[in-house]
Amino acid sequence: xxxxxxxxxxxSLMFVxxxxxxxxxxxxxxxxxxxxxxxxxxxxxxxxxxxxxxLDRNGEIIAGNRISYDxxxxxxxxxxxxxxxxxxSRILGIGAGELKSAFxxxxxSSSLPTTVANNIEPRKAIxxxxxxxxxxxIIIQPKPLRYYPNGPSACHVIGYVNEIDRWRLTxxxxxxxxxxxxxxxxGVEEKYDYYxxxxxxxxxVEVNHRGKFTRVLGFQPPVNxxxxxxxxxLRIQKIAEDALSxxxxxxxxxxxxxxxxxxxxxxxxxxxxxxxxxxxALISGLFNxxxxxxxxxxxxxxxxxxxxxxxxxxxxxxxxxKINLSTNFVCPGWxxxxxxxxxxxxxxxxxxxxQAIAHSCDVFFYKTGLLLGGQNIHDYAIKLGLSRxxxxxxxxxxxxxxxxxxxxxxxxFQKWYDxxxxxxxxxxxxxxxxxxxxxxxxxxxxxxxYLPVPYIIKAVGGVDLETKKRRLLPVNFKKGTIxxxxxxxxxxxxxxxxxxxxxxxLPVEVAGKTGTAQVSRGLTHAWFVGFFPYDKPKYVICVLLxxxxxxxxxxxxxxxxxxxxxxxGII
Amino acid sequence: MRNSFVxxxxxxxxxxxIGVLSIYSSTYQKEGTLWQDIYKRQILWLAIGLVCFFLIxxxxxxxxxxxxxxxxxxxxxxxFMVFSLGIIRLGAQRWxxxxxxxxxPSEFAKLAVIIFLARYFSRKSESDISLLSGKFGIFRxxxxxxxxxxxxxxxVIEQPDLGSGLxxxxxxxxxxxxxxxxxxxxxxxxxxxxxxxxxxxxxxRPYQKDRLLVFLNPNIDPLGAGYTVIQSRIAIGxxxxxGKGWLSGTQxxxxxxxxxxxxxxxxxxxxxxxxxxxxxxxxxxxxxxxEGFIIAKRTQDSFGKLLAYxxxxxxxxxxxxxxxxxxxxxPVVGLPLPLMSYGGSSIxxxxxxxxxxxxxxxxxxxx
Numbered sequence: 001x002x003x004x005x006x007x008x009x010x011x012s013l014m015f016v017x018x019x020x021x022x023x024x025x026x027x028x029x030x031x032x033x034x035x036x037x038x039x040x041x042x043x044x045x046x047x048x049x050x051x052x053x054x055l056d057r058n059g060e061i062i063a064g065n066r067i068s069y070d071x072x073x074x075x076x077x078x079x080x081x082x083x084x085x086x087x088x089s090r091i092l093g094i095g096a097g098e099l100k101s102a103f104x105x106x107x108x109s110s111s112l113p114t115t116v117a118n119n120i121e122p123r124k125a126i127x128x129x130x131x132x133x134x135x136x137x138i139i140i141q142p143k144p145l146r147y148y149p150n151g152p153s154a155c156h157v158i159g160y161v162n163e164i165d166r167w168r169l170t171x172x173x174x175x176x177x178x179x180x181x182x183x184x185x186x187g188v189e190e191k192y193d194y195y196x197x198x199x200x201x202x203x204x205v206e207v208n209h210r211g212k213f214t215r216v217l218g219f220q221p222p223v224n225x226x227x228x229x230x231x232x233x234l235r236i237q238k239i240a241e242d243a244l245s246x247x248x249x250x251x252x253x254x255x256x257x258x259x260x261x262x263x264x265x266x267x268x269x270x271x272x273x274x275x276x277x278x279x280x281a282l283i284s285g286l287f288n289x290x291x292x293x294x295x296x297x298x299x300x301x302x303x304x305x306x307x308x309x310x311x312x313x314x315x316x317x318x319x320x321x322k323i324n325l326s327t328n329f330v331c332p333g334w335x336x337x338x339x340x341x342x343x344x345x346x347x348x349x350x351x352x353x354x355q356a357i358a359h360s361c362d363v364f365f366y367k368t369g370l371l372l373g374g375q376n377i378h379d380y381a382i383k384l385g386l387s388r389x390x391x392x393x394x395x396x397x398x399x400x401x402x403x404x405x406x407x408x409x410x411x412x413f414q415k416w417y418d419x420x421x422x423x424x425x426x427x428x429x430x431x432x433x434x435x436x437x438x439x440x441x442x443x444x445x446x447x448x449x450y451l452p453v454p455y456i457i458k459a460v461g462g463v464d465l466e467t468k469k470r471r472l473l474p475v476n477f478k479k480g481t482i483x484x485x486x487x488x489x490x491x492x493x494x495x496x497x498x499x500x501x502x503x504x505x506l507p508v509e510v511a512g513k514t515g516t517a518q519v520s521r522g523l524t525h526a527w528f529v530g531f532f533p534y535d536k537p538k539y540v541i542c543v544l545l546x547x548x549x550x551x552x553x554x555x556x557x558x559x560x561x562x563x564x565x566x567x568x569g570i571i
Numbered sequence: 572m573r574n575s576f577v578x579x580x581x582x583x584x585x586x587x588x589i590g591v592l593s594i595y596s597s598t599y600q601k602e603g604t605l606w607q608d609i610y611k612r613q614i615l616w617l618a619i620g621l622v623c624f625f626l627i628x629x630x631x632x633x634x635x636x637x638x639x640x641x642x643x644x645x646x647x648x649x650x651f652m653v654f655s656l657g658i659i660r661l662g663a664q665r666w667x668x669x670x671x672x673x674x675x676p677s678e679f680a681k682l683a684v685i686i687f688l689a690r691y692f693s694r695k696s697e698s699d700i701s702l703l704s705g706k707f708g709i710f711r712x713x714x715x716x717x718x719x720x721x722x723x724x725x726x727v728i729e730q731p732d733l734g735s736g737l738x739x740x741x742x743x744x745x746x747x748x749x750x751x752x753x754x755x756x757x758x759x760x761x762x763x764x765x766x767x768x769x770x771x772x773x774x775x776r777p778y779q780k781d782r783l784l785v786f787l788n789p790n791i792d793p794l795g796a797g798y799t800v801i802q803s804r805i806a807i808g809x810x811x812x813x814g815k816g817w818l819s820g821t822q823x824x825x826x827x828x829x830x831x832x833x834x835x836x837x838x839x840x841x842x843x844x845x846x847x848x849x850x851x852x853x854x855x856x857x858x859x860x861x862e863g864f865i866i867a868k869r870t871q872d873s874f875g876k877l878l879a880y881x882x883x884x885x886x887x888x889x890x891x892x893x894x895x896x897x898x899x900x901x902p903v904v905g906l907p908l909p910l911m912s913y914g915g916s917s918i919x920x921x922x923x924x925x926x927x928x929x930x931x932x933x934x935x936x937x938x
Contacts, residue, residue: 003748004749004868004880007749011860011884014887014891015857017891017900018853018891018894018898019850019853021898021900022846022853023846025804025898026808026811026841026845026846026849027812029808030808030809030810030811030812032808033807033809034808034809034811037806037808037809040805040822040825040827041821208825208826208827
């Protein structure tokens, strides 16, 4: 019968519809529904480990961790939230509206506790904990936070921690970094973030339709970050910081025998804990400060080395035999280079190499420089570690710059004049170096012939890195050259007319070189780069005062540092 | 023929056992032994159903011809009891509490109406032996049987059980179509039924309105009326090609899916066995219903023929509407999936219906 056949076709069609519907749900939209099904029933409860500590060489904590307490609320019945918020508001003295908006902002799911207040005082945490008997929806969650027992001390070395920014996130996403991760910015915190950072662990739990816990699917214990030990000596660091006391500049102390940085002080500084406490006003103040307190001047800024550069001239002249120990130039207070008159800062009369270093005679070095030529000066500067990154552990090191005739020809299509050589000879002109580079250069004369690669990381996670880090590159100068320069550097201090004579009163024999760098605007930069004790140097010291006046001023700071170390018996 | 008996028995048993597995998987984690032992009750009902199946398949269906008015009356009586008890207790209910189980008369009422209609439309004229239904006018062809269907339908919808009520109506219209009643009468009946639908809207209960609206867009009310459909679609869809495996369905076993052992048992099954398992299940249902239509086709006796058609249609419609509802292709109306959903009345009614079907095929030779 026709009707019956039609009817059976119709019924078969219904089954085909069912199969198509099934195909659509299971196969075509399967992935979407699988995701939905998972988000229905799986919740992650994270537990964070602690970030690794940053220690000084004696194991003192520079950046550690402290337990902070967060207040969380897990409402389970209507009305409970309001009661809990009222209680928290009363005890913490924070407005209920503020707590409520924090609750709304942080709310993820009804099955997870929601943070309403961060980093509360321990005393209040105890009160709230006791209050829990009455209001079980209040949860006090301890959480490790960065803590700086020494305040701003060594802040530029360690850097600070903050929520990851977009730029770092795109760079580090492949290494498992996520948004809202706390990562290091600047210094050791950034460079060694991979070792310092904790691995977040946690529970993945299954919940039922009411958000009630049914079973644990997996647990991954949180892993604490590894400790990083620095070569920094907090005692020396503090002496250096005190000596700098409010003057814009930097003080570096290094062990010339291996390149360990013992102190690296900068001013202006900042307290890294403002980033932990999220003090927004203070943070934006740091970024907008014209004195840029966040800059690590020892490696991130470069300055004209001025007279300190004369050490390069002296060794180049002696090495290339353009001058020798008996070479004498007369300083009448000026000299003519081409048609231009180049003056000295004083009238020195007849000077040999030792005296010229001691008195920082410009005329002697103009003449030496002209004998050497610009390219040779540049090459010897490179040999002594200038104009290239020193290979230091901390990030954002700048390489400085030493001009040369070749560079000028290739890049600027300009001729190199003798006047340029004369300018370069006294470390002026386009010449720029970082304080750390000059420290390393001075170490060559301290340790008699080896350019150290500076480092500040002593051990990571208990594994000593010193043998890997210690690299002394021989500069292959003749013994005579080194000894002559050393003698000159000693005379700077010991000679009655020496530019660093202020340091002669110290109980320890100091050698070094001052520098007064002329800048286009403001006071001159003051340099003192030296080492002590003279015979068996244990420390290289570099003092830079940005717009700090004549080199003498830097010598005063160096004196304070050495006095301080001496009085504490560190030398 | 013994053949259809064996085939129907095997297919029905296979589906029912799949049902028991699914019921176990959806309830074994619930608290309380009452819930955890629910699959045992289903096995018991299955056993009783099988006994009924064997008994009915040996019981000459022609006797139903004589008993059809009595059966119809009995069904009305039970429905009316549910109705009046509902009034007395000031609350709706679908079942009668008997000694140790809840008896749901609407499941049997469907069968009773089918038997009644089969008899009504297979009466023969006394002069020649042609069927009367071809000569029926509008009154005897449509109006009178409609009244007989409308009374139980009203009682069922009033319970409230919109699904079973609609089922009665759809079965009635299908049977009308399969008898010789003139097409124009059927069309006019449909028109008459559809025309007042906008007005009937006001008679629907609020939750029924919600369900219909939600069928059009489940996301109107994702935590309320739309919740079931959304969760059911997630359950089916997340099964993927091969499913999550038995006892590993998160949707049904963590109770995101309501009614996972009754009306939404297909979603429970589909989550665990995926596309392959589900299409196999649909294929089994197709084989079962096909068997019914084959029996109907080769039966000469017009009462038996119509009865067989009626039973097959009832089965097919219930399976289709339930599975479509699980997938969100049909509005949520409370309707069990025959042989799989938990529930004694549904299992018994289905096995009795299958028993009648087998008996029709067995006694065919006699006539």
